[in-house]
Amino acid sequence: MPTENQPERTFIVLSLKHTRPRHKAITLWRPNDIDHMPSQRALAAFLNASYPQLSERQIQAILRKAPSIAIPRKIHQKYSETYGGRNTKVQQAKDASDLRSAVDTNLNAIKPYLLDEGFTEDQVESAHSDLHNLHQQEGWY
Known part of the structure; x- marks a missing residue:
């Protein structure tokens, strides 16, 4: 339960195409990192394999x-x-071979630490669902 000095924690799931410059995304909630799930390198490998042109x-x-x-930056790092x-x-x-599974394993790897940080199970699962929805909407899978 948030206190007066501790605001409720929320996730920001976003497509960076909606933020310009990139810095605007992270000013919404500091100190945070933008974590690509799956990683940009995995996505690049997927693109190179799927669209060699x-x-x-x-x-x-x-x-x-x-x-x-x-x-939170400390969880990401x-x-x-x-x-x-x-x-x-x-x-x-x-x-790169299974982007959907990569989102699952990437988020599940940090989930216990997000819960320890004060996020609720519902918040984590909602963010998980939002990530999948965004990947689907943008045609990644």
């Missing part, structure tokens, strides 16, 4: 608009399975 410039333009979620050096080529290939 796309140029690198076209791929980068598409990736800048990929579905994302704003999560410490527990995301695709943050920094944890996003190996093997992980990227696995995620």
